[in-house]
Amino acid sequence: MSTLLQRCLFAALGLSLSACSSVSVTTDYDHSASFDHYRTYTLAPSTDPVGLSPSSEAALRDSLRTHLATRNIAEVAGNADLHVVRHISTKEKRVVNQSSYGSVPYRYGRYGMWAGAPPVYTDVSQYTVGTLILDFVDAKSQKLVFRGIATGTVSDPEANAERIREAVEKIVQSYPGGVKP
Template identity: 35%
Template sequence: MKAIKLFSGILVIALLMGACSTIQVATDYDRQVDFNKYKTFAFYKPGIDKAEISDLDIKRILRSIQYELQSRGYQLSENPDILVSIFTKEVDRVSVYNNVGWGWGWYGYPYAGMGYNTISRDTEGSLYIDLIDADRKELVWQGKGTGSLITNGDLAKKEQRIREFVQEILEKFPPVQPTSQVAGVSE
């Protein structure tokens, strides 16, 4: 009986952890760039116009990026040090779960009975935030956030989810660089 309670507790914890909506973040940057020299930014319209999402979602993303950068001391400028661009990818995931019924059989022995299948659909999206050196027109930093996009049509949840994506991606900017990297000296 203790084993079944333990199994049930583990199952509940696993389901709750699976229900948490995490965002996986990956970043890359040019190790020869001194990110301390960047103080101002602007949005790179030609890149943003290629994002395959609604104009309203683009506005939500850009407002979130502007908020995050300004909260870190960067200023929006018509003569920027860095240009900000975004692009998105979306993938529909279909998962099939084989569920087996559990119960007590003859003489008090547990059994695994006939099961059923559960099909789950989920949309996983990736948001890329590119930072481009305005003078050189070269990519210097890229952040990618990947996670579930399902908000069940709730606009408040959608806006919150976008803010979470942007915040977690830009949490890694600017990168922490050893001083020898900035000076162009390899370690």
């Protein structure tokens, strides 16, 4: 009985988290780099132990190709101006909320409606947070020139692919070079 209740709570949590935009992005770049000179890129192979699902991998590649093209940066198979290196990690998070029903605010403090302490209810939620880091490395100097970090909740492959598309779009919007959309 307890496991059925836990499964229902996790399903409800997953639905509520997927309903809102749960992707946050931060970026930073080398202010001395000349971004207008970067016209081509390659996506470096991932060496992370946590890999992307096939649908998430396709979403990452397609989204990079689409959004970098708006900055006049094209994907090439050979020598490129930039290497885009991705790093992926996941982390389990647990949120504990306690609430007490039965206490009433009062001018000089709180008093309970029952003799003794009011009942305390505890809700525990657990979810997985994924982090995608995209490093843009100058191919000639091997220096990091731009980094975008996106974090969001991890759920089913279809929702993950959509979050990756959203993350890449937000990261590329902050890219300082090229033609801005």
